[in-house]
Amino acid sequence: MLLAAAILHDASKLVEFEDRTGRKSELGKIFVHAQVGGVRCRDAGLPNDVAQIVTFHNFTPPHTHVTPRSLEYILVTYADHAAADPISFVEGKPTHFDIKKRFFTVD
Numbered sequence: 001m002l003l004a005a006a007i008l009h010d011a012s013k014l015v016e017f018e019d020r021t022g023r024k025s026e027l028g029k030i031f032v033h034a035q036v037g038g039v040r041c042r043d044a045g046l047p048n049d050v051a052q053i054v055t056f057h058n059f060t061p062p063h064t065h066v067t068p069r070s071l072e073y074i075l076v077t078y079a080d081h082a083a084a085d086p087i088s089f090v091e092g093k094p095t096h097f098d099i100k101k102r103f104f105t106v107d
């Protein structure tokens, strides 16, 4: 379950964007991120738990909070943040863990 969800959690991006510029596709304009991926997991016969993790992986702090249903959900979402936050931090964008607010500087 963990591996399937980890591999597929962002598969929706393949149909949510037109290209790598970030321009959204028609599907991307209609659906919240990962909703199509969650449905496709069900269509492919994967367990509901995998579809649930894929569908809700982006509903995590600081945006919104969904109570985790499984340890695998926590692992996938935290790993996702750990992969994304360093890039966002370097680019000066908001981070999931709100690094600028929660961390302090030591001289």
Ligand SMILES: [Fe+2]
Pocket (backbone or CB within 6 Å): 009, 010, 033, 034, 057, 058
């Ligand atoms: Fe995502």
